[in-house]
Amino acid sequence: MAGPVLALPAGPRHEPEFGHDALVVCDSLVRIYQTDSVEVQALQGLDLLIHEGEMVAIVGASGSGKSTLLQVLAGVDTPTAGRARVAGHDLVDMSRAERVLFRRHVVGFVRQQAARNLVPYLTASQVVDLPMTIAGTARKERRVRAEALLESLGVAHCASRRPQQMSGGEQQRVAIAVALANRPQVLLADEPTGELDSETAEEVFAALRTANQQLGATVVVVTHDAAVSGQVARTVAIRDGRTSSEVLRSVDTADAVGVVEEYAVMDRAGRVQVPREFREALELTRRVRIALAEDHVEIRPGQGEVE
Ligand code: ADP
Numbered sequence: 001m002a003g004p005v006l007a008l009p010a011g012p013r014h015e016p017e018f019g020h021d022a023l024v025v026c027d028s029l030v031r032i033y034q035t036d037s038v039e040v041q042a043l044q045g046l047d048l049l050i051h052e053g054e055m056v057a058i059v060g061a062s063g064s065g066k067s068t069l070l071q072v073l074a075g076v077d078t079p080t081a082g083r084a085r086v087a088g089h090d091l092v093d094m095s096r097a098e099r100v101l102f103r104r105h106v107v108g109f110v111r112q113q114a115a116r117n118l119v120p121y122l123t124a125s126q127v128v129d130l131p132m133t134i135a136g137t138a139r140k141e142r143r144v145r146a147e148a149l150l151e152s153l154g155v156a157h158c159a160s161r162r163p164q165q166m167s168g169g170e171q172q173r174v175a176i177a178v179a180l181a182n183r184p185q186v187l188l189a190d191e192p193t194g195e196l197d198s199e200t201a202e203e204v205f206a207a208l209r210t211a212n213q214q215l216g217a218t219v220v221v222v223t224h225d226a227a228v229s230g231q232v233a234r235t236v237a238i239r240d241g242r243t244s245s246e247v248l249r250s251v252d253t254a255d256a257v258g259v260v261e262e263y264a265v266m267d268r269a270g271r272v273q274v275p276r277e278f279r280e281a282l283e284l285t286r287r288v289r290i291a292l293a294e295d296h297v298e299i300r301p302g303q304g305e306v307e
């Protein structure tokens with residue numbers, strides 16, 4: 001008789017939407033920059049899910065698309081294709097008015113250049129007050145909030161100082177306070193410690209952890225610093241505009257760090273990037289043999305292949 005026929009359940013299938021329960025969703029995200037003659041694919045189908053309460057480090061070589069990703073999540077840049085959603089806001093189909101509110105209330109952003117995060121003639125108290133004034137927060141509440149933020153982030157002593165009277169690390173911690181002023185759900189930081197020495201960088205990183213653990217923000221931090229990425233529970237590596245691997249660690253306390261496991265990332269079409277070292281070790285090129293074993297999948301060099 002005929003071979004086995006797959007019995008399909010009747011009626012429509014209810015597959016939950018990709019990332020339906022995530023706070024940050026990037027689904028096949030593409031960003032192409034078009035300059036006169038050349039086209040740069042900064043993001044080439046990036047998939048990424050981040051859940052509420054996570055603190056995630058994004059690492060990757062220069063030019064791999066990290067800043068582009070953060071600009072998209074911040075609502076500053078618009079993707080060319082794919083889907084991006086932050087806290088229920090669709091970043092592709094957002095109206096201008098919605099975008100303004102999104103940037104004011106849903107995300108906070110910290111740049112690498114400390115000076116660009118602050119205003120030269122405003123004190124720390126005044127600069128933290130600014131986003132709340134724009135949002136129409138009452139004066140008393142603004143003052144209480146600014147004081148509490150500067151205190152939590154270890155820069156209460158900078159309250160009446162201007163940027164030039166603060167160290168680089170203090171400036172960045174005040175910048176985190178500014179970014180958190182309107183209680184955003186997501187804090188985005190693009191190499192916030194890039195201009196700092198390692199000791200000062202550690203203070204800034206501690207402030208990011210406070211933002212995450214005590215102030216309840218979901219934190220996405222781009223970093224070159226292996227010491228930083230070594231302290232978060234989840235590190236996502238981007239290569240050529242795609243998420244290529246993830247490292248998950250158990251982080252119980254600030255300094256207890258143990259590598260649990262490194263994962264390759266499979267995209268929604270089932271594609272996995274085999275690390276270059278593996279490909280070179282077994283001379284895996286173009287065609288490979290792939291087989292299903294009981295509890296794993298094998299990839300072997302293709303044999304007798306005619307190029
Ligand atoms: P990273 O932050 O990982 O160093 P970026 O996201 O800044 O990477 O850049 C990714 C790629 O996109 C790079 O090749 C960069 O040159 C290019 N790129 C970034 N911004 C622009 C832009 N405004 N116009 C053209 N190309 C850009």
Ligand code: MG
Nearest residue numbers: 066067068190
């Ligand atoms: Mg960058």
